[in-house]
Amino acid sequence: MQAFKLIAVLPLVGALAACDSKQDKTVDRGFDSKHLSQLQAGIWVDPNGCDHWIIDDGAEGYLSQRLDKYGKPVCSGTAPPTVATGNYKGGSTVADSI
Numbered sequence: 289m290q291a292f293k294l295i296a297v298l299p300l301v302g303a304l305a306a307c308d309s310k311q312d313k314t315v316d317r318g319f320d321s322k323h324l325s326q327l328q329a330g331i332w333v334d335p336n337g338c339d340h341w342i343i344d345d346g347a348e349g350y351l352s353q354r355l356d357k358y359g360k361p362v363c364s365g366t367a368p369p370t371v372a373t374g375n376y377k378g379g380s381t382v383a384d385s386i
Contacts, residue, residue, distance in 0.1 A: 324343065324350065327343045327345055327350075328343070328374070328375045328376060328377075329341045329342065329343050329374065329376055330342050330343075330372055330373055330374025330375060330376025331354065331364075331366055331367065331372065331373050331374055331376075332351065332370075332371070332372040332373075332376075333366065333367045333368065333369050333370065333371055333372075333373075334369065334370070335369045335370055336363070336369070337363045337365065337369055338353070338354070338361040338362065338363040339353075339354035339361070339362045339363065339364055339366065340352060340353050340354055341353075341354055342372055342374075342376045343376055344376050344377045345377075
């Protein structure tokens with residue numbers, strides 16, 4: 289019974305540990321640590337046709353919705369839905385494992 293409780297609590301502890309509010313979220317902490325502005329972004333179009341900024345540094349990936357100055361989604365039609373465009377894997381020396 290004690291082992292079951294430990295197994296049930298470990299994921300919760302891990303999730304809470306990931307919520308460090310003091311951590312600088314503009315810096316990639318991967319193998320080749322650098323500021324995110326040094327990586328190259330591309331655009332991924334979601335199934336609804338709206339754009340998202342995408343960065344893939346090999347070990348991790350970053351995605352955020354592309355918004356206009358009023359906070360509304362940008363749906364530019366730059367690519368078909370579910371397709372990523374641009375050199376979003378650029379700026380990193382770490383290759384994808386897949």
